[in-house]
Amino acid sequence: MDSKTKQTYATRMTLLQKMQRQQDDAAWQEFVSIYEKYIYGVIFSMNISSEDAGDVLQDVLLKLWKKLPEIDLGDMRRFRSYLAVTVKNATYDLFRRESRRGGNTKVEFEERLHAIENISEPEVERIATAEWENYLTAKAMENVAKRFSEQALGVFNACLEGQDIKVYAAANEIPLSTAYRLKTRVKEALLEEIKALEEYLG
Structure with missing residues (x-):
């Protein structure tokens, strides 16, 4: 947050x-x-x-x-x-x-x-x-x-929808290591944001 x-x-x-x-x-x-x-x-x-x-x-x-x-x-x-x-x-x-x-x-x-x-x-x-x-x-x-690029959000949303990250990365010409890194960064930020919102709004 x-x-x-x-x-x-x-x-x-x-x-x-x-x-x-x-x-x-x-x-x-x-x-x-x-x-x-x-x-x-x-x-x-x-x-x-x-x-x-x-x-x-x-x-x-x-x-x-x-x-x-x-x-x-x-x-x-x-x-x-x-x-x-x-x-x-x-x-x-x-x-x-x-x-x-x-x-x-x-x-x-x-x-x-x-x-x-x-x-x-x-x-x-x-x-x-x-x-x-x-x-x-x-x-x-x-x-x-x-806070994230379109590419990072694309990787994260694709995985959220059940797509194989390897297939998505290949189709969008994203190095696999980069795809994993982007997914992890967005996921960690999302979990942190949810926790913060729960604390402030719950």
Whole structure:
């Protein structure tokens, strides 16, 4: 993680604390830009349709806006788990509202409401962990990609997709030793970035 990125993510707890004290608009926009993709990942993991996802997201953000000032951050083990529980609650609220409206979709929403009710705490934690890992990996790769050449990223992505490094190196006229070195450098940087993001955002 470069110094600029590290400085950004080192302010995460400060950002949450600032939102608690003042509900600052700039801090809120920064929070949304950081966590929105993760929240969407959790939403879709709960089998929410793309048509409903936007409504659930807005409900989640509204709940967070209201609840963050009351949260004891020092007593919270994982903020990501709290977000996942908030998604479940927002989804439940959406389906409950829809089921009360009646009409042709009443039975459908009652069934979906029942399915959400049956998502256990361990399952919510499993979803939170899986989506957090996906989010961190994607974010880390986005950051790391800025520091490596197209050739290095090409080698790494090819291996990630299961291609034989020897075949790829030959096809792209890259010395095999160079290909291995590039792959190792990107992999090490990615793992370091994931670890740093986990520390600063987790």
